[in-house]
Amino acid sequence: MTDKQPSVVLAKLIERFGDDIVATHSDFGDDTARVNRERIVEICTFLRDDPDLLFDFAMDLTGVDYLGEEPRFEVVYHLYSLEKKHRVRIKARVPEEDPVIDSVIPVWVGMDWFEREAYDMYGILFRDHPNLKRILMYEAFEGHPLRKDYPKARRQPTVGVEE
Amino acid sequence: MAEIEAYQREAGTLDMQAEPMILNIGPSHPATHATLRLIAELDGETILKLTPEFGYLHRCFEKESENATWTQVIPYTDRLNYVSSLMNNVGYAMAVEKLCGVEVTERCQYIRVLICELSRIIDHMVCIGTNMVDIGALTNFWYFWKPREEVYRHLIEPLTGIRLTTAYTRIGGLMWDLPDGWVEKCRDICRDVIVPAIADVNALLTKNRIFIERTMGVGAIDPKEAIARGFTGPCLRAAGVPLDLRKDETYLVYDRFDFDVPIGEEGDTCDRYMVRMEEMRQSLRIIDQALDQLPEGPVNVDDPRFILPAKKDVYETIEGLMNHFKHVMDGVQVPAGEVYSATEAANGELGYYIVSKGGGGPYKIKVRPPCFPLFQGMPHLCEGGMIADLIAVLGSVNIIAGELDR
Numbered sequence: 001m002t003d004k005q006p007s008v009v010l011a012k013l014i015e016r017f018g019d020d021i022v023a024t025h026s027d028f029g030d031d032t033a034r035v036n037r038e039r040i041v042e043i044c045t046f047l048r049d050d051p052d053l054l055f056d057f058a059m060d061l062t063g064v065d066y067l068g069e070e071p072r073f074e075v076v077y078h079l080y081s082l083e084k085k086h087r088v089r090i091k092a093r094v095p096e097e098d099p100v101i102d103s104v105i106p107v108w109v110g111m112d113w114f115e116r117e118a119y120d121m122y123g124i125l126f127r128d129h130p131n132l133k134r135i136l137m138y139e140a141f142e143g144h145p146l147r148k149d150y151p152k153a154r155r156q157p158t159v160g161v162e163e
Numbered sequence: 164m165a166e167i168e169a170y171q172r173e174a175g176t177l178d179m180q181a182e183p184m185i186l187n188i189g190p191s192h193p194a195t196h197a198t199l200r201l202i203a204e205l206d207g208e209t210i211l212k213l214t215p216e217f218g219y220l221h222r223c224f225e226k227e228s229e230n231a232t233w234t235q236v237i238p239y240t241d242r243l244n245y246v247s248s249l250m251n252n253v254g255y256a257m258a259v260e261k262l263c264g265v266e267v268t269e270r271c272q273y274i275r276v277l278i279c280e281l282s283r284i285i286d287h288m289v290c291i292g293t294n295m296v297d298i299g300a301l302t303n304f305w306y307f308w309k310p311r312e313e314v315y316r317h318l319i320e321p322l323t324g325i326r327l328t329t330a331y332t333r334i335g336g337l338m339w340d341l342p343d344g345w346v347e348k349c350r351d352i353c354r355d356v357i358v359p360a361i362a363d364v365n366a367l368l369t370k371n372r373i374f375i376e377r378t379m380g381v382g383a384i385d386p387k388e389a390i391a392r393g394f395t396g397p398c399l400r401a402a403g404v405p406l407d408l409r410k411d412e413t414y415l416v417y418d419r420f421d422f423d424v425p426i427g428e429e430g431d432t433c434d435r436y437m438v439r440m441e442e443m444r445q446s447l448r449i450i451d452q453a454l455d456q457l458p459e460g461p462v463n464v465d466d467p468r469f470i471l472p473a474k475k476d477v478y479e480t481i482e483g484l485m486n487h488f489k490h491v492m493d494g495v496q497v498p499a500g501e502v503y504s505a506t507e508a509a510n511g512e513l514g515y516y517i518v519s520k521g522g523g524g525p526y527k528i529k530v531r532p533p534c535f536p537l538f539q540g541m542p543h544l545c546e547g548g549m550i551a552d553l554i555a556v557l558g559s560v561n562i563i564a565g566e567l568d569r
Contacts, residue, residue, distance in 0.1 A: 028262060028500055028502045057390060059514060064518055065527075087503070108393070110391060110394075110539060111393075113535060114535070137218065
């Protein structure tokens with residue numbers, strides 16, 4: 001499915017950032033833009049501050065592991081605007097050998113734990129994150145459990161009481 | 164933290180000429196109601212720094228979902244917010260239906276609204292009841308626990324066959340229709356049990372000076388901060404932001420009902436209580452209207468791709484048997500794509516982000532639990548306040564570890 005007429009949000013993004021918007025679609029009614037990871041903070045700041053967009057809520061952030069594709073990981077942001085009542089999904093691909101993307105905490109402070117979760121589950125590193133630690137898993141846990149090559153049945157030793 | 168420094172400047176110096184004390188609360192503590200852990204750095208009774216920690220109830224929801232069929236995920240969603248599990252079922256079914264492009268029947272939409280609003284009421288009852296226990300008002304807990312139990316016994320159990328882990332929705336419909344007499348029973352319970360209980364608690368608390376002085380100004384947040392931190396649901400509305408997806412992104416048949424979205428002013432514990440109380444009354448209004456308007460007709464879409472064939476066909480025809488077999492073994496076939504579907508759950512926006520590569524099971528499911536940003540905001544709500552207020556705030560933001568940890 002390809003859209004003929006990009007929505008207002010996507011049109012604004014394309015107009016402002018041009019080639020850094022890698023791909024867009026509006027399948028199932030969800031506006032989606034895949035962007036260049038190097039400019040994610042700039043794009044997010046624009047989305048938050050532009051008077052026609054005003055995405056003041058960052059609702060969700062997660063990673064997706066597309067094992068076998070290149071680049072392998074995708075970071076997905078879901079934004080919502082209280083005033084305009086519209087949503088957009090921003091995605092950025094990061095490669096396996098360098099899974100780094102800038103943290104968007106300066107834009108939405110509430111993304112802190114979401115980024116920690118994406119790090120915990122997928123091993124995606126968020127540059128300039130003040131406290132990039134595991135969040136659901138324990139510190140001694142090895143690997144990143146939501147990666148597709150992490151076997152579901154793998155057992156790891158449980159941790160006892162800390163000394 | 165800048166706020167702490169400002170607080171210290173205002174206070175002159177720290178209270179005690181000593182190192183701050185570290186107090187560990189949880190993960191197994193009667194006031195956390197779940198396996199949460201809070202590490203508080205204290206100066207006397209003042210919280211200087213609060214570090215929340217969780218993950219003790221992590222059940223690999225997302226990993227398990229990736230290895231299940233679409234229908235098999237439904238029981239996992241019960242365990243997210245186990246206080247209002249029907250809402251999680253509805254949210255998940257709606258997300259998958261969005262991906263399939265299925266429009267569920269009108270009766271099904273009404274029933275989904277009914278079970279959502281009943282769940283919202285019992286969820287708020289649990290929240291207020293337990294919050295009040297924590298700050299020493301035990302009576303309200305019993306006043307709210309009884310109607311909750313009545314809802315479970317007379318409405319949810321006859322409907323789903325079980326109390327908490329309901330798994331009631333299906334992709335394209337529901338497990339089955341309402342049982343006989345359910346509508347009348349629902350009216351009776353609302354009128355004879357829920358309304359008096361709300362009135363009782365209202366009479367005990369809303370103008371109670373002890374309660375108001377205990378909660379007013381405790382754990383306050385301003386609207387700008389609440390938005391930046393991703394607060395949704397009653398905690399956001401208590402801060403004065405009238406965001407309610409039932410109104411703003413209306414789904415199911417919510418646009419056909421007349422109801423109000425209550426908001427607070429200060430975003431403190433008292434406002435959160437007030438907003439929840441009013442939301443229960445509004446939910447009752449919705450239930451009332453939905454019962455009046457409830458149409459007749461099927462609850463499942465007439466589409467063999469999504470709905471199991473009738474038992475008669477399974478036993479008597481080879482096509483029915485094969486269809487049943489493929490349904491159970493391979494799962495519902497869902498097209499490739501990605502969707503984000505959000506519903507207004509009791510605690511706020513419950514979002515499902517689903518990636519499908521086609522076939523019988525999801526490639527990825529991410530749940531956006533409303534509690535996650537709320538718990539993240541705990542340090543902001545509590546730092547600079549008193550340690551005793553921490554418990555009042557924790558109860559009032561209503562953290563459910565099931566959906567927090569997934």
